[in-house]
Amino acid sequence: METFLIRALQLVLSLSLLVIIHEGGHFFFARLFxxxxxxxxxxxxxxxxxxxxxxxxxxxxxxxxxxxxxxxxxxxxxxxxxxxxxxxxxxxxxxxxxxxPAWQRLLVMIGGVLMNFLLALFIYSMILFTWGDQYIALKDMSYGMKFNETAREIGFRDGDILVSADGKELTRYNVDMLRSLAEAREVVVLRDGKEEQILMPEISLLEIAKEDPPFVDMLIPNVVDSVLADGGFAKAGLQKGDSLIAFNGTPLHSWNEFTEQLGELRLRSEVEQKSSASFSLVYSRAGVRDTVNVTTDDQFKVLAYSMNPGYQPTRLTYGFFESFPAGVALGINTLKGYVNDMKYVFTKEGAKSVGGFGTIGSIFPKVWDWQRFWSMTAFLSIILAFMNILPIPALDGGHVLFLLYELVARRKPSDKFLEYAQMVGMFLLFGLLIWANFNDILRFVF
Structure with missing residues (x-):
C-alpha cells in the first residue's frame, strides 16, 4: 500500500506540473495577444x-x-x-x-506543446547539472553480454561484447542500444578478441523488449559474492567465492542462467501449488567440485548474491552553462526515440501494450527518488508535447491543422465543421483513454 501511495503521489505531482505548464503556454500567448x-x-x-x-x-x-x-x-x-x-x-x-489573425491563433494553439518541450529540455539540463551522467560503457563490460534463445538463433553468443550497429558505435546499455539492434542490418561484436559481423533479420523492438529472459543483458559471473544467514545457500553450506557449475544437471555458465533456472523452477512449483522447492546444485570451491541440495524459502529465494564484475563507470559532469546543450541533445534524442517507436502502436501487440494511469504510475520508483522523478517528468513532458501536436481533432494539433488550412486556403472552416470535428476527436480520445485503462485492468487481473 505504501508503494502504491508513493507512486500515486509522484504521478499526481508530475501530471499537475505538466498540466500547469501546458495550459500556461496557451494562457501566456492568449494574454499576450x-x-x-x-x-x-x-x-x-x-x-x-x-x-x-x-x-x-x-x-x-x-x-x-x-x-x-x-x-x-x-x-x-x-x-x-x-x-x-x-x-x-x-x-x-x-x-x-x-x-x-490566424498567426496569433496558431501561436496560442502551439503554446502548450512548446512549453512542454522547453520544460523537458530544462529538466534534462538541470538533471545533468545536478547529478551529471554515469554509465558503464559496453566496451568496458569485459565479461560481455548474456543473450536469450532468440538472440542466439540470430548469431549472438554469450560473452560477446557489443561494438556497433550499422557502423554506429554502441556506447551504453539502454533502450537506445536495444532500438539500434532491432533496426540494424549488421551488428559487430567482439568475440574472443576478434570482431565478428552478425546479420540481423527484421525484428520488432516491441517484441524483443518484452522477452523474458531479456534479449540481451549484462552477463554476471556465476560466482557467489555473499550468502545471507538462514537462507537456502547458507543452509546448504555454500560460501562466498564458490562457482556455480550445474542446476539439476543443467550446466551453468553465468549467474543469469542460475536465476533463469530458478525462475522456471518457481513456475513449475506454483503450478503444482508448492510454496517452496528443492534443487541439486553442483559447485566448485578451490578447484574441488561438490553437489548439495538447496531449498528455497516461501518466496523462492535462496538469499545469496552474485559477484559484482567491478566495472568502472564512466562519469560525466556538467557546469551550469554546459548542461544546457547536453540537456537539449538528450531531450531531442528522447523525442526521436519516442517518435520512432510510435509505429509499434499500430500493431496488434502495440495496441495491447497501450497503458493508462496504472502503466504511467508504474514507471515511477517505489521509493522517492528526485533524480528518477524529474527524469520521468521530463519524459512525460516529451510525450505530452508530441501527443498533443498530432493532427487529431480535439487535440492542439487538430486546431493547428485547421489553422494551417486557413492560412493556405485563406478561409476558415465553418463553426459547424469545427464543432463536429471537436466531437469526433473527443470521442476518439475518450475511446483511447478507456482502452488504455482497460488494458491496465487486464494486466492487474491476469
Whole structure:
C-alpha cells in the first residue's frame, strides 16, 4: 500500500506540473495577444470543482477539477472541450480568439506543446547539472553480454561484447542500444578478441523488449559474492567465492542462467501449488567440485548474491552553462526515440501494450527518488508535447491543422465543421483513454 501511495503521489505531482505548464503556454500567448481567458483549470470539472477562485478585476476563474484527465484553458471565442457553442452564436468580439489573425491563433494553439518541450529540455539540463551522467560503457563490460534463445538463433553468443550497429558505435546499455539492434542490418561484436559481423533479420523492438529472459543483458559471473544467514545457500553450506557449475544437471555458465533456472523452477512449483522447492546444485570451491541440495524459502529465494564484475563507470559532469546543450541533445534524442517507436502502436501487440494511469504510475520508483522523478517528468513532458501536436481533432494539433488550412486556403472552416470535428476527436480520445485503462485492468487481473 505504501508503494502504491508513493507512486500515486509522484504521478499526481508530475501530471499537475505538466498540466500547469501546458495550459500556461496557451494562457501566456492568449494574454499576450489580449485574448480573454475565462477559465484556467488543473483537471476537469464537469458538474462541480474541488476549488475555484476569481481574483478581483480578473477575467479568469482559476480552479482544480475532480476528474484527473488533464486540464484546460477556456479561451473566449473558440470551440474547445467545453463545447460552448452558445458563445459562438453571438457576434465576434475584439477580445475573442476567433477575431484575431490566424498567426496569433496558431501561436496560442502551439503554446502548450512548446512549453512542454522547453520544460523537458530544462529538466534534462538541470538533471545533468545536478547529478551529471554515469554509465558503464559496453566496451568496458569485459565479461560481455548474456543473450536469450532468440538472440542466439540470430548469431549472438554469450560473452560477446557489443561494438556497433550499422557502423554506429554502441556506447551504453539502454533502450537506445536495444532500438539500434532491432533496426540494424549488421551488428559487430567482439568475440574472443576478434570482431565478428552478425546479420540481423527484421525484428520488432516491441517484441524483443518484452522477452523474458531479456534479449540481451549484462552477463554476471556465476560466482557467489555473499550468502545471507538462514537462507537456502547458507543452509546448504555454500560460501562466498564458490562457482556455480550445474542446476539439476543443467550446466551453468553465468549467474543469469542460475536465476533463469530458478525462475522456471518457481513456475513449475506454483503450478503444482508448492510454496517452496528443492534443487541439486553442483559447485566448485578451490578447484574441488561438490553437489548439495538447496531449498528455497516461501518466496523462492535462496538469499545469496552474485559477484559484482567491478566495472568502472564512466562519469560525466556538467557546469551550469554546459548542461544546457547536453540537456537539449538528450531531450531531442528522447523525442526521436519516442517518435520512432510510435509505429509499434499500430500493431496488434502495440495496441495491447497501450497503458493508462496504472502503466504511467508504474514507471515511477517505489521509493522517492528526485533524480528518477524529474527524469520521468521530463519524459512525460516529451510525450505530452508530441501527443498533443498530432493532427487529431480535439487535440492542439487538430486546431493547428485547421489553422494551417486557413492560412493556405485563406478561409476558415465553418463553426459547424469545427464543432463536429471537436466531437469526433473527443470521442476518439475518450475511446483511447478507456482502452488504455482497460488494458491496465487486464494486466492487474491476469
Amino acid at each position: 489580449k485574448i480573454r481567458v475565462e477559465k484556467f483549470y488543473i483537471f476537469f470539472d464537469p458538474w462541480f470543482s474541488l476549488f475555484k477562485f476569481k481574483p478581483k478585476n480578473s477575467e479568469t476563474e482559476y480552479g482544480i477539477g475532480w476528474l484527473p484527465l488533464g486540464g484546460y484553458c477556456k479561451i473566449s471565442g473558440m470551440i474547445d472541450e467545453s463545447m460552448d457553442t452558445e458563445q459562438m452564436k453571438q457576434p465576434p468580439q475584439p477580445w475573442e480568439f476567433r477575431s484575431k
